[in-house]
Amino acid sequence: xxxxxxxxxxxxxxxxxxxxxxxxxxxxxxxxxxxxxxxxxxxxxxxxxxxxxxxxxxxxxxxxxxxxxxxxxxxxxxxx
Numbered sequence: 001x002x003x004x005x006x007x008x009x010x011x012x013x014x015x016x017x018x019x020x021x022x023x024x025x026x027x028x029x030x031x032x033x034x035x036x037x038x039x040x041x042x043x044x045x046x047x048x049x050x051x052x053x054x055x056x057x058x059x060x061x062x063x064x065x066x067x068x069x070x071x072x073x074x075x076x077x078x079x080x
Contacts, residue, residue, distance in 0.1 A: 002026040002038060010039070024049075 003025065010017060010029045017027055017039060027039040041049075 002028040002040075004028045004030055004035070007031045007036070 005013075005017070005027050007029055010027070021027070021039055021041055024041060026041075028035045029037040029039060
């Protein structure tokens with residue numbers, strides 16, 4: 001969900017907004033109540049986050065594997 005913020009406030013708080021965007025927050029900048037721009041993380045940052053998430057998941061799966069589940073059976077049932 002994007003947070004709406006007026007253009008004047010966005011201008012005065014830009015460094016803080018950029019820090020928040022870096023953590024994943026998204027903002028819609030408005031001018032007199034009309035949405036004019038979106039401030040969102042760059043695509044390269046989102047790609048890094050995805051790669052990082054996959055790596056963390058791999059480490060987790062190796063450190064604490066799920067036991068007693070047959071992946072092949074789940075696939076045949078259409079559950080995976």
